[in-house]
Amino acid sequence: MSAIAAPLWRRAVRPAWQGFARLVERAQAARSNHAYAPMIRLAAEFIHTNRIAGDYLEFGCCRARSFAAAWKVARRFALPWHLYVFDSFAGLPDPRGPDAGSTFARGQFAMDLPTFEQAARALGVPRERYTAVPGFYRDSLTEGLRMRLSLRRAALVFIDCDLYESTRDALAWLVPYLQTGTVLCFDDYFCFAGDATRGEQRALAEFRAAHPGIALVDWHLFGWHGKSFIVNRRAPAPGGGA
Numbered sequence: 001m002s003a004i005a006a007p008l009w010r011r012a013v014r015p016a017w018q019g020f021a022r023l024v025e026r027a028q029a030a031r032s033n034h035a036y037a038p039m040i041r042l043a044a045e046f047i048h049t050n051r052i053a054g055d056y057l058e059f060g061c062c063r064a065r066s067f068a069a070a071w072k073v074a075r076r077f078a079l080p081w082h083l084y085v086f087d088s089f090a091g092l093p094d095p096r097g098p099d100a101g102s103t104f105a106r107g108q109f110a111m112d113l114p115t116f117e118q119a120a121r122a123l124g125v126p127r128e129r130y131t132a133v134p135g136f137y138r139d140s141l142t143e144g145l146r147m148r149l150s151l152r153r154a155a156l157v158f159i160d161c162d163l164y165e166s167t168r169d170a171l172a173w174l175v176p177y178l179q180t181g182t183v184l185c186f187d188d189y190f191c192f193a194g195d196a197t198r199g200e201q202r203a204l205a206e207f208r209a210a211h212p213g214i215a216l217v218d219w220h221l222f223g224w225h226g227k228s229f230i231v232n233r234r235a236p237a238p239g240g241g242a
Contacts, residue, residue: 096165183219
């Protein structure tokens with residue numbers, strides 16, 4: 001190649017090569033993204049298509065990534081969700097009972113409330129579009145809280161509680177808000193090496209046994225860790241649910 005042709009060749013090829021490199025980077029980033037983003041997008045499409053009224057509830061919001069995904073799809077599908085976030089904002093509680101001796105530890109995944117609010121602001125979420133409820137669930141999920149919130153129905157519930165007791169408490173509090181068409185996503189369903197006697201799996205099994213009027217239809221898996229369900233409510237939900 002001549003000395004003149006070489007610069008011309010580089011000028012012609014370099015943009016194409018740089019574009020290809022950007023595509024590779026995006027593909028790698030997509031593969032590394034957590035699986036909950038496409039799951040939340042799919043759930044929002046289901047909710048939009050089936051006209052499921054209600055709001056978005058998230059239990060466990062470490063790093064605000066799933067919260068960000070929920071806000072993004074709410075805008076994309078013009079869903080009038082109010083986003084409710086329930087978290088200790090101090091990390092996990094002590095893994096007790098069936099979860100004792102696990103790899104989880106007290107304080108793990110801690111993100112304090114001011115840091116979460118900064119993240120929400122950076123994501124462009126208007127403060128009036130979400131409510132953060134701090135506290136460990138055994139203390140925060142009370143009847144008094146129901147009176148203070150404007151929540152009536154749940155459209156999408158994202159449970160990222162990791163542990164049995166936290167998931168159990170979240171599910172018990174959710175009962176009045178579940179309706180036919182509510183999507184329940186469990187981010188840590190297959191943690192504990194898939195042991196059904198621990199973690200979210202155990203909590204959900206007990207919930208199903210205690211509430212025969214609430215059927216759960218198996219829906220999508222996401223990643224190696226998560227599983228989603230669609231609620232079929234056989235009996236009317238208190239407070240206006242289906």
